[in-house]
Amino acid sequence: MKVTFKIWRQENHDSTGALRTYESEGLSEEMSFLEALDHLNETLVLKNEKVIAFDHDCREGICGQCGVFINGRAHGPHDNTTTCQLHMRSFKEGDTIVVEPFRAGAFPVVKDLVVDRSAFDRIIEQGGYITAKTGTAAEANAILVPKDISDSAMDAAACIGCGACVATCKNASAALFTSAKINHLNKLPQGKPEEHRRTLDMIFQMDLEQFGSCTFTGACEVECPAEISISNIAEMNARYFKAKLLS
Template identity: 85%
Template sequence: MKVTFKIWRQEGLETQGALKTYDVDRLSEDMSFLEALDHLNETLVLKNEKVIAFESDCREGICGACGVFINGRAHGPHDNMSTCQLHMRSFKDGDTIVVEPWRAGTFPIVKDLVVDRSAFDRIIEQGAYITAKTGTAAEANAILIPKEVADASMDVAACIGCGACVATCKNASAALFVSAKINHLNKLPQGQPEAHKRLLEMTTQMELENFGSCTFTAACEVECPAEISINSIAEMNARYVKAKLFG
């Protein structure tokens, strides 16, 4: 199959970027979207042109490294799917595909489709962990956790930190990501001792990083590859009030 890519090319943060058109032939519809970009890059190498910079790692939807804006949607045309899980069969022969990096003031462009998502790391550093030294793996049944609680915690723990929520949000809000990281631990008994401190420090860091505020457009829950619900944000807000009152 043959498609026309319009891909954002930008040398670095300080330089101007623009969409550049590439006609790509001999693609298979069984190729993943990232393989199609690999294929394009190989042709660019042969032509002695600079390859398109984009990120990927596991390519099986669990690492969160990949992520670009495809045809006006974060991670492409499907709901709740990461870029690496998108295949060329989702497009038609002769289609034009516009590819842009994540857009957010907090995710500065490094090069082409690569953005700097280290703001997420700095939020994680503020408390998305438990400080107690646990030694070797504890006996699994030492702390009993009701299945409903464990399930609810796992639902938000599924966040892969790809940044699609920020990219699709008109406010560049990181509320879905931050709420997932907070609720994951604060729901569990292990997270309780530092629950309020964790919440206040992580949300403070979120603001210091200059992320916007959530206005519940719900675009994030549609694009999130881990299907995290915006109810998680409402829960974070409830916990925030509790932390302010009792923390």
């Protein structure tokens, strides 16, 4: 399989980037997209050229490290997937594939396709945890949680923090990420004692990081690999007003 890659190359945050064209041959349809980039990098090494920097870790759709824009979409042509779970069979012989880093003011480019998503870490630092000393694991039936509540908390907890929601949003909003992280703890008894402080602090940090506002276009929900629902954002907003009233 042969394709043409147009890949964003940028030496560092302060330098100017540009798309560079690479013809890549000898690919297989069974290769993952990241393996196709590995293959391209191997040919660059043989030519004594600088390899293309891109992020990855698990390559199993779990860690959220591998986000790039492919042909104008976060994580490529399919809904609700990660770049590492995308395969070359999703493209045709002779295709031109444009690969760019996630674009958002809060995600500065580090090098080539790698962006700094530590803004997400700083939001988590403001409340993405519980401070109760839980000791050893409690007996599962000691704290009863209704099934619908535990299910929706687990759905929100599925967020892998990849940043596709931000990159695909025309406002570069982090509302889907932040709402998932707030809701999955606030819904459960263990997260209740700090729910108002958590909601206020995490939203304050989200705004401080200069993510945009949510205007409910729903684009984030389409690209989210974990299929986090935008109903989480409405729930976060309701929690925010309640927390404000009580603060």
